[in-house]
Amino acid sequence: MERVIIFDTTLRDGEQAAGGTLNIQEKLEIARQLERLRVDVIEAGFPISSPGDFEAVSLIAREVRTPIICGLARAHPGDIDRAWAAVKEAEHPRIHVFLSASDIHRLYQLKKSREEILQTSHDMVARAKKYVDDVEFSPMDASRTEPEYIYQILETVIDAGATTLNIPDTVGYAIPDEFGGLIGGILKNVPNIHRAIVSVHCHNDLGLAVANSLESLKRGVRQVECTINGIGERAGNASLEEIVMAIKTRGDFFNLTTNVDTRQIYRASRLVSELTGFPVQPNKAIVGANAFRHESGIHQDGVIKMPITYEIMDPRTVGIPASSLVLGKLSGRHAFKERLAELGYSLSEEDFNRAFSAFKELADKKKEVTNKDIESLVAEEQRTVSETYHLDRVQVSCGDRGIPTAAVRLIAPDGQVLADAALGTGPVDAVYKAINRLVGVSNVLTEFSVKSVTEGIDAIGEVLIRIESDGITYTGRGADTDVIVASGKAYMNALNRLLAAKKAAT
Numbered sequence: 055m056e057r058v059i060i061f062d063t064t065l066r067d068g069e070q071a072a073g074g075t076l077n078i079q080e081k082l083e084i085a086r087q088l089e090r091l092r093v094d095v096i097e098a099g100f101p102i103s104s105p106g107d108f109e110a111v112s113l114i115a116r117e118v119r120t121p122i123i124c125g126l127a128r129a130h131p132g133d134i135d136r137a138w139a140a141v142k143e144a145e146h147p148r149i150h151v152f153l154s155a156s157d158i159h160r161l162y163q164l165k166k167s168r169e170e171i172l173q174t175s176h177d178m179v180a181r182a183k184k185y186v187d188d189v190e191f192s193p194m195d196a197s198r199t200e201p202e203y204i205y206q207i208l209e210t211v212i213d214a215g216a217t218t219l220n221i222p223d224t225v226g227y228a229i230p231d232e233f234g235g236l237i238g239g240i241l242k243n244v245p246n247i248h249r250a251i252v253s254v255h256c257h258n259d260l261g262l263a264v265a266n267s268l269e270s271l272k273r274g275v276r277q278v279e280c281t282i283n284g285i286g287e288r289a290g291n292a293s294l295e296e297i298v299m300a301i302k303t304r305g306d307f308f309n310l311t312t313n314v315d316t317r318q319i320y321r322a323s324r325l326v327s328e329l330t331g332f333p334v335q336p337n338k339a340i341v342g343a344n345a346f347r348h349e350s351g352i353h354q355d356g357v358i359k360m361p362i363t364y365e366i367m368d369p370r371t372v373g374i375p376a377s378s379l380v381l382g383k384l385s386g387r388h389a390f391k392e393r394l395a396e397l398g399y400s401l402s403e404e405d406f407n408r409a410f411s412a413f414k415e416l417a418d419k420k421k422e423v424t425n426k427d428i429e430s431l432v433a434e435e436q437r438t439v440s441e442t443y444h445l446d447r448v449q450v451s452c453g454d455r456g457i458p459t460a461a462v463r464l465i466a467p468d469g470q471v472l473a474d475a476a477l478g479t480g481p482v483d484a485v486y487k488a489i490n491r492l493v494g495v496s497n498v499l500t501e502f503s504v505k506s507v508t509e510g511i512d513a514i515g516e517v518l519i520r521i522e523s524d525g526i527t528y529t530g531r532g533a534d535t536d537v538i539v540a541s542g543k544a545y546m547n548a549l550n551r552l553l554a555a556k557k558a559a560t
């Protein structure tokens with residue numbers, strides 16, 4: 055079986071999704087999980103785009119040693135130099151250069167002739183090649199470009215030293231058969247194509263990103279670019295877990311394989327959702343909450359008799375824990391540790407101890423602690439690690455007669471205990487106003503949602519919020535059996551991110 059190179063762009067194109075900003079430590083955490091997932095290439099960011107992106111790519115290049123670490127660059131000398139500066143310490147560095155090829159982009163956006171695009175593509179690949187052997191080139195908007203012109207560009211950049219040629223369906227316009235035809239044409243008509251790996255990068259505007267990627271594999275492509283949970287610009291990118299599991303489950307059809315440790319998929323999906331604040335829809339293939347749930351009696355009957363009747367994949371192969379046994383207040387450290395391992399967590403001793411205390415506290419309030427509860431409480435504990443201010447206490451008084459009032463107590467960075475109170479239109483508003491009085495950072499709340507992690511009246515409530523300050527969105531999450539406390543935690547989490555970003559910018 056031939057192997058497909060899995061190029062993950064969660065940290066670059068995925069992070070381009072509106073409202074999905076990640077801080078540097080969060081990017082490193084995702085990169086480490088991608089390494090555990092055994093992707094071949096991590097596109098860690100677009101170094102010229104901001105000092106924060108540069109720093110994140112450099113850090114990942116130094117810390118994550120197994121996969122290729124790739125930095126994106128426009129076809130500008132400054133971009134390429136900056137991309138190299140960011141990835142140069144990687145064990146396996148790559149520079150990815152892109153330039154628009156379609157008439158639409160050329161005429162309306164770049165205002166450049168075809169000859170100029172050809173020349174610049176050649177020169178910028180040659181510039182990148184002086185730094186590193188591993189150079190990828192993408193003719194942007196390829197699916198809306200005349201194929202003969204694409205052939206010309208590809209031949210030129212291979213001559214200049216490109217080793218991977220990526221064909222992007224930038225605006226998600228392609229239809230599988232047509233896109234496959236473009237790939238077939240490239241493999242047939244570019245004379246030096248055997249010197250490079252052909253890759254695809256598909257967007258999901260028509261919901262066809264995965265279908266287009268799979269069609270390309272059938273036609274001879276050997277690298278696919280994708281993101282965890284399919285996050286990305288607009289409707290997103292091709293979803294990594296869907297592509298990898300299609301290749302694995304339908305090995306009979308594709309006759310291909312990947313290096314991915316599929317048991318790490320579920321953990322990667324949860325982590326990316328948690329850190330970006332983008333929930334995974336319940337019916338999402340592979341990682342959605344309902345992906346392996348059988349509701350109909352006939353299906354349940356079949357699965358009990360023989361899982362293969364209605365399950366084409368074993369949930370354990372994607373890392374969904376087999377054990378649905380609930381833990382409770384009598385469960386000890388050992389059982390808790392084992393369950394964490396099954397869920398894909400590898401916590402330090404200190405983090406484990408904190409998570410275990412939180413588990414014990416929860417088990418006192420809630421009779422049965424499920425896997426979802428455990429994921430939620432570990433995430434909550436991890437959120438508090440990098441806090442500036444810690445929300446120590448929340449107390450509200452509300453109802454249909456009184457004026458909603460909140461008192462809060464925070465622990466400041468220097469350990470000082472701060473307390474204040476405020477009135478609001480409701481209890482959450484009152485809590486936020488009381489926190490604002492203490493922290494004093496102006497921002498606007500743009501999104502607020504609450505969901506329960508499991509069924510039942512004693513379920514943990516999870517709050518997701520987004521706030522905006524100086525045009526930048528910050529996501530916050532909080533979990534607690536009390537939704538007002540969860541709301542306060544989520545707000546504190548978003549404010550702490552905002553404060554950290556402001557500190558990093560000074």
Ligand code: KIV
Nearest residue numbers: 152192194195222224
């Ligand atoms: O969608 C696109 O064309 C891109 C390129 C930078 C590869 O993201």
Ligand code: ZN
Nearest residue numbers: 067224255287
């Ligand atoms: Zn893209």
